[in-house]
Amino acid sequence: MKKPVIGISTNELYDNDERFAGSQRVYVNKDYLTCIEKAGGTGVLLPPFKEEIEEQLDLLDGVLLAGGSDVDPLLYGKEAKAYCGYVRPEIDRYDQALILSAAERDIPILGICRGMQMINVSFGGTLLQDINTEKDNAIEHMQKRDRQYPSHWITVEPGSLLAQAFDRRSLVNSFHHQAVDEMADGFLITAMSDDGIIEAMEKEEGSVYGVQFHPEMMGALGHDESLKLFREFVNLCRK
Ligand code: MN
Helix, strand or coil: CCCCEEEEECEEEECCCHHHCCCEEEECCHHHHHHHHHCCCEEEEECCCHHHHHHHHHCCCEEEECCCCECCHHHHCCCCCCCCCCECHHHHHHHHHHHHHHHHCCCCEEEECHHHHHHHHHCCCCEECCHHHHCCCCCCCECCCCCCCCCEEEEECCCCCHHHCCCCEEEECCECCCEECCCCCCEEEEEEECCCCEEEEEECCCCEEEECCCHHHHHHCCCHHHHHHHHHHHHHHHC
């Protein structure tokens, strides 16, 4: 049986070697590739070129939106506050076009961390630009422990795509300072932290969903529920 091919959105960084000043690298963290491989799929990197999205989607059975920089607030009708982080406007516009085109074609989409935030913004939602500044009594969502260790609880909505892999009360890791604020129309909250941050969402129609935590980091190091989430996603992409 052919393995489903999952396209992963990429990040950019600049080369530190002065001889290559200004030269960019395109990359994904290996944990995503590891989990897709363990789940029975094949991961491929997507160059962030908006003009070739349709050709990219012709090759893919699924799309995974990876974590990364903050999302440009201009995309959701706001201006950046001083506490918003570094944004990459071109990557944001590529990711948004990718999400909307993939959804239009009914190709399953899983968004992780920034990827979930991009799904929300792409369909008309907004973000908190910094949880601690904009929300009282938040817990620590930028954990100070290694990536495989969970740091806070979530409550998972029964019957959701996330509930196929995670128990109703689950512990997850947390590496975000932004979060979903107003959720896009047509989506459901499928997990929340105890301080009221949206930790997972899914579209009512189709297979479009996201998580705010990092199952790829826990899964790459053997966490069962996280690996199950990737297996369920790869299975969705088989159809
Ligand atoms: Mn969190």
